[in-house]
Amino acid sequence: xxxxxxxxxxxxxxxxxxxxxxxxxxxxxxxxxxxxxxxxxxxxxxxxxxxxxxxxxxxxxxxxxxxxxxxxxxxxxxxxxxxxxxxxxxxxxxxxxxxxxxxxxxxxxxxxxxxxxxxxxxxxxxxxxxxxxxxxxxxxxxxxxxxxxxxxxxxxxxxxxxxxxxxxxxxxxxxxxxxxxxxxxxxxxxxxxxxxxxxxxxxxxxxxxxxxxxxxxxxxxxxxxxxxxxxxxxxxxxxxxxxxxxxxxxxxxxxxxxxxxxxxxxxxxxxx
Amino acid sequence: xxxxxxxxxxxxxxxxxxxxxxxxxxxxxxxxxxxxxxxxxxxxxxxxxxxxxxxxxxxxxxxxxxxxxxxxxxxxxxxxxxxxxxxxxxxxxxxxxxxxxxxxxxxxxxxxxxxxxxxxxxxxxxxxxxxxxxxxxxxxxxxxxxxxxxxxxxxxxxxxxxxxxxxxxxxxxxxxxxxxxxxxxxxxxxxxxxxxxxxxxxxxxxxxxxxxxxxxxxxxxxxxxxxxxxxxxxxxxxxxxxxxxxxxxxxxxx
Numbered sequence: 220x221x222x223x224x225x226x227x228x229x230x231x232x233x234x235x236x237x238x239x240x241x242x243x244x245x246x247x248x249x250x251x252x253x254x255x256x257x258x259x260x261x262x263x264x265x266x267x268x269x270x271x272x273x274x275x276x277x278x279x280x281x282x283x284x285x286x287x288x289x290x291x292x293x294x295x296x297x298x299x300x301x302x303x304x305x306x307x308x309x310x311x312x313x314x315x316x317x318x319x320x321x322x323x324x325x326x327x328x329x330x331x332x333x334x335x336x337x338x339x340x341x342x343x344x345x346x347x348x349x350x351x352x353x354x355x356x357x358x359x360x361x362x363x364x365x366x367x368x369x370x371x372x373x374x375x376x377x378x379x380x381x382x383x384x385x386x387x388x389x390x391x392x393x394x395x396x397x398x399x400x401x402x403x404x405x406x407x408x409x410x411x412x413x414x415x416x417x418x419x420x421x422x423x424x425x426x427x428x429x430x431x432x433x434x435x436x437x438x439x440x441x442x443x444x445x446x447x448x449x450x451x452x453x454x455x456x457x458x459x460x461x462x463x464x465x466x467x468x469x470x471x472x473x474x475x476x477x478x479x480x481x482x483x484x485x486x487x488x489x490x491x
Numbered sequence: 492x493x494x495x496x497x498x499x500x501x502x503x504x505x506x507x508x509x510x511x512x513x514x515x516x517x518x519x520x521x522x523x524x525x526x527x528x529x530x531x532x533x534x535x536x537x538x539x540x541x542x543x544x545x546x547x548x549x550x551x552x553x554x555x556x557x558x559x560x561x562x563x564x565x566x567x568x569x570x571x572x573x574x575x576x577x578x579x580x581x582x583x584x585x586x587x588x589x590x591x592x593x594x595x596x597x598x599x600x601x602x603x604x605x606x607x608x609x610x611x612x613x614x615x616x617x618x619x620x621x622x623x624x625x626x627x628x629x630x631x632x633x634x635x636x637x638x639x640x641x642x643x644x645x646x647x648x649x650x651x652x653x654x655x656x657x658x659x660x661x662x663x664x665x666x667x668x669x670x671x672x673x674x675x676x677x678x679x680x681x682x683x684x685x686x687x688x689x690x691x692x693x694x695x696x697x698x699x700x701x702x703x704x705x706x707x708x709x710x711x712x713x714x715x716x717x718x719x720x721x722x723x724x725x726x727x728x729x730x731x732x733x734x735x736x737x738x739x740x741x742x743x744x745x
């Protein structure tokens with residue numbers, strides 16, 4: 220999936236960031252949240268951003284989503300500026316909080332992005348049926364969010380992020396507030412959904428096993444100032460099931476990411 | 492402690508207290524040294540039933556004034572709160588005006604308004620009710636319009652929602668429970684204002700006018716019966732707005 224040797228044409232890149240930096244002005248002076256970020260995410264690729272708090276991983280995601288603007292460097296999504304990509308609905312997004320509107324049913328929440336873009340009622344209903352099926356919540360389409368468990372709410376949020384059939388999914392610690400078992404279950408579901416939709420995913424997390432299990436590449440970041448310090452290719456193949464969690468290859472990559480995070484420098488041949 | 496009370500006590504207790512008061516009141520009027528203006532509950536009830544048709548007519552007058560005041564005041568409050576929430580400068584302009592309006596004693600301007608619009612017009616009374624209803628709705632709606640959560644704002648922005656879509660899909664539904672709270676508070680105030688305004692002139696109808704008239708002419712039981720009528724109007728307004736509030740609050744932001 221990832222090829223470091225052959226250059227990828229720029230339009231096939233879901234995300235291309237070069238020299239991206241972000242400075243927040245505060246009362247105590249300027250804070251450099253991100254500096255000199257070089258990142259390419261290929262179409263269909265699953266990339267995790269991992270690092271301690273303050274490393275700018277969420278900031279980077281918000282820049283890609285055009286929820287904040289970069290102060291320096293160049294950032295393109297499918298070859299377009301981030302703002303254009305946002306308006307064209309080229310990406311779907313999910314946050315740590317599900318962010319469901321409590322006065323709308325599950326179905327209406329999933330259909331929200333479509334409704335905002337004036338998709339017809341029949342087409343919306345059809346898409347909601349597909350998506351509730353995809354995330355296994357068909358019977359819950361008429362319920363309200365407060366009648367659902369945290370894990371189910373998060374599945375609704377994922378379904379909503381897929382509503383407009385985006386080719387890029389941005390996820391900011393979507394499983395961060397869930398218990399371990401729900402979390403592992405949803406990780407498996409997410410790899411299946413990502414494979415079925417063929418969408419590229421940029422996934423922010425601070426869980427090492429989660430990053431390794433899900434990703435084609437794990438981008439390791441470090442704070443003060445926020446920057447990318449390492450990129451680890453997992454090479455775990457396309458099939459990600461529960462048995463993968465117990466293979467030596469998986470453990471090896473978990474160790475590699477952990478060492479990269481803790482700064483014990485290990486020479487790796489496959490760094491980009 | 493309240494959690495261990497059985498359900499029926501919650502209804503029986505206030506009824507019991509009410510009965511106790513009625514009994515004590517009756518005994519006081521019958522055997523005690525009660526003032527002449529305090530008739531027994533039975534006499535008041537009797538007068539209320541007997542004069543129900545004229546009491547009802549006056550209830551309609553006062554109730555209509557309160558309803559018009561509540562409606563107009565609320566609509567104006569929502570519009571101005573919307574403007575204030577949309578633009579900081581407008582908020583800055585309105586805030587001191589609203590603060591001023593809030594501290595103006597309603598009774599102070601009522602005689603002026605009543606004289607201004609003449610003895611045959613209900614307009615002065617309705618204007619007083621409007622001012623009374625405006626304040627709580629404005630304050631609550633303005634607050635509600637600022638309660639949208641960051642995650643929801645991010646979501647709408649990420650979905651490329653336009654400004655008016657964000658208002659319709661997020662800001663307005665978020666503010667709705669606040670509007671309902673404002674309405675509930677305003678409904679009682681509008682009734683009180685409409686009733687009290689009648690003491691200061693205007694046409695010779697309405698609950699307040701009748702209470703004043705019959706109290707002055709010494710018909711204590713009838714005056715009290717009109718007070719009951721006033722209570723009924725207030726209750727009706729309060730119950731309807733409370734019900735609305737509860738309906739809306741069922742899906743309020745978690």
